[in-house]
Amino acid sequence: MNQFVLIQGSSEELNLFPHIIELGVIKNSSIQLNAFPKVLMQGVKFFYVLDGKFHWYIHDGEYILFPGDVAMILPGQEFGSSTAVLEVGSFSFLHINADLKDADEIVLDKWSSLSGNEITAISKILLLSNPLIITKINEAGRIIKCIHQELSNQEVGYFARVNNHIDELFILLTRQLTRQNNPGRDFHKTFMKLDDALRKDIAHQWTVDEMAALAGLGNTLFNEKVKSYTGFTPLNYLINIRISEAIKLLKKPQVSITDIAFDTGFYSSQHFSTTFKKLTGFTPGEFRKNNSYNE
Amino acid sequence: MKCIITIELGTNAVRIFAFGLNGIAIGSMKGYYPTFHTQPDYSEQDPEQIFITMLYVLKNLMNEIIHPKKYKVASVCFSSSMHSTLAVDKHGVPLGNAYTWADNRAKKEAIEIKGSSIADAMYSSTGTPLHPMSPMLKIAWMKNNDQEKFLQAGKFLSIKSYVIHQLTGEYMIDYSLACASGILNIHKVTWEQEALNFAGITTDKLPQLVPVFATAGTLKKAYQNSLGLSADTKILIGSSDGCLATLGAGIWNSDKATITIEDSSAVRVVGNKILHDEKKRIFNYLITENCFVSGGPSNSGGGTFEWFAKQFGDFATAYDLESCMNSLLQEATKVSIGSGGLLFLPYLLGERAPIWNPDARGMFFGINIKHEREHFIRATIEGILYEIYSVGKMLAEHRNISALSVNGSFATIPFCTQMIADMFNKQVYVTKNSNSVSSGAFLLAATEMGIFKSLDEAAGQIEIADSYSPGENHHHTYIKYFEIFESLSNKLGDEFAKIAELQEKNQ
CATH class of the missing domain: 2.60.120.10 (Jelly Rolls)
Incomplete structure (x- = not known):
């Protein structure tokens, strides 16, 4: 040329x-x-x-x-x-x-x-x-x-x-x-990278397509690999991270529950509340009350 | 129908099993949580994620297995990996992540105490080798390097104590896990003052000490509702993964030893005496009165072989890591005992027992022009198992070992099990239940319920699935190579230190 x-x-x-x-x-x-x-x-x-x-x-x-x-x-x-x-x-x-x-x-x-x-x-x-x-x-x-x-x-x-x-x-x-x-031989490494990316932008509305693409796999194989590696579907694993982060924030009285919902990637405070209660048995409000302390 | 649930808070995942009172597993589920390595030597986990993952898996197990089959949960028994350390504030809120057993940040503190005049006394009172894994040293590290956190801490907990506190509101730790903290005096079964001094804390900063059969409070109402567990479901504190794997292997007060090889490994014996090792290499964990699990942990194991497979395995034809490792094992069988004189030291992660040298590194030794790919494969496996043999040899200085019981994903690969039998020149048994930690936790809970009179009797219930006899003269061949393996491991101390230092600098 x-x-x-x-x-x-x-x-x-x-x-x-x-x-x-x-x-x-x-x-x-x-x-x-x-x-x-x-x-x-x-x-x-x-x-x-x-x-x-x-x-x-x-x-x-x-x-x-x-x-x-x-x-x-x-x-x-x-x-x-x-x-x-x-x-x-x-x-x-x-x-x-x-x-x-x-x-x-x-x-x-x-x-x-x-x-x-x-x-x-x-x-x-x-x-x-x-x-x-x-x-x-x-x-x-x-x-x-x-x-x-x-x-x-x-x-x-x-x-x-x-x-x-x-x-x-x-x-x-x-x-x-x-x-x-993501060389195929090391799914652990691939998964840790994905985990890191999810955490860095937990407020983002992640889709399975995006997660699978980050892992360099097609959706079906990705679902299968994540399930056998973590015991959870990709979206349920993501919920684990979201709720763990939410718990940390709920223990800090200065952040509002609505803010926590959005900051941790739930699309509404209602969605946050239902998911949180389903998993922990507490609503976010109750959880905060049980874990708040007057200094 | 009643059932028992066991919860194992393991290194990478929580594993929950449900057992009928007859000991047959009804179902099991797992949930993974990540380990963060933000700096060399750091190994951390998020306590909230561990708790949520545990809750999520438990809930799924209840909804998918326990409730549909109309089981009533009699008790929930906990186990966890050892040496984790988590600082929480006075309200129990975590101050950052937990440090796992693999966290080596307290290297300096370990060197300091090992060289001090109290080293011997500390080992004999706590029965635990002085190593950065020890929570006592991790707390001392916080005192020296993270004053703010150290001063803010209301308590220093293990992951298990944290999870139990979330569920019931109690701060508790069982004797056996407390032994792994390096702070417990195993003779008096109280916190050891000398260790508290070194860590810079008082007893009120630690959870309450209880026996392994203790009930750790009542499940909070909200969890009773969300999980569908009744208020009278017993929450048993349980023990550590190491102790329960030993119980689950059917080894109790006998002259057998148990070998566990997962990613890392351990060799353990149980008896009514503390094994006091002059060289401070053996750990001793108190289970019940006058009953001790003693042994040595190794950092190498299945993880080492996995490393080899990732680097040198053939992925062109293999579908995934597992099938790649299987074809490597196939290739290894083509080579005869001793790998044609090729030796492998498996110290990729430094080593604990028996050399207790965090700077140790791996090597292939004796390579000649005739060695081919399959020699390296077999040598890697042999190296991992020579290391297990050397831990066993250390224990044999104190206790007669007549036979072995193996468990864990690597040790139960038939090729490896046979190799263990040949190296040790002893009969090797494989138990029926593949997950011995869960089996052990079940036996503990069943004993607490009165189904068995004692742990001794409980351990007797474990059924043997398979047995391997040593091949004639194989031991003799292996031992010749092992002697070189052993002397290299001891001789290379200076070189290990130098190369480790260079590696650290060039990271």
């Missing part, structure tokens, strides 16, 4: 695709100083290494990328070379417009056909993985190449095709990431 760069605003291929900021291939045959400084990323950028070896700073540290590797940079993350040097080698890249909502959800515009739930799950996985380096994934390079071809040839249906390819890239990388992060 030859070197090229399409830029939003100046390349007419991108006129129908306002969400694509840049698409290109860089082939660099000699070291260039000050050509690759660290910048704060706006939007989401994908890099696919074709050739050479790159020392890049991604988000919070220095990493080495080899041919076949993908680096994905999310909005607000720092990216570039610590020495600002562009090393010898080649890579393709795709830069698209996307924002972070509430620091935990990637917002893609209407062009994407991913559903709301799917985007939530993908965002969770991408944001929890650090760094976002996916190794040995030639398929990603092929997709970026296809996007370029569609844009150049403009055959019938290319508008839909280009956008589908970008969705496909998100799906491919997310799936590969969960597999890479």
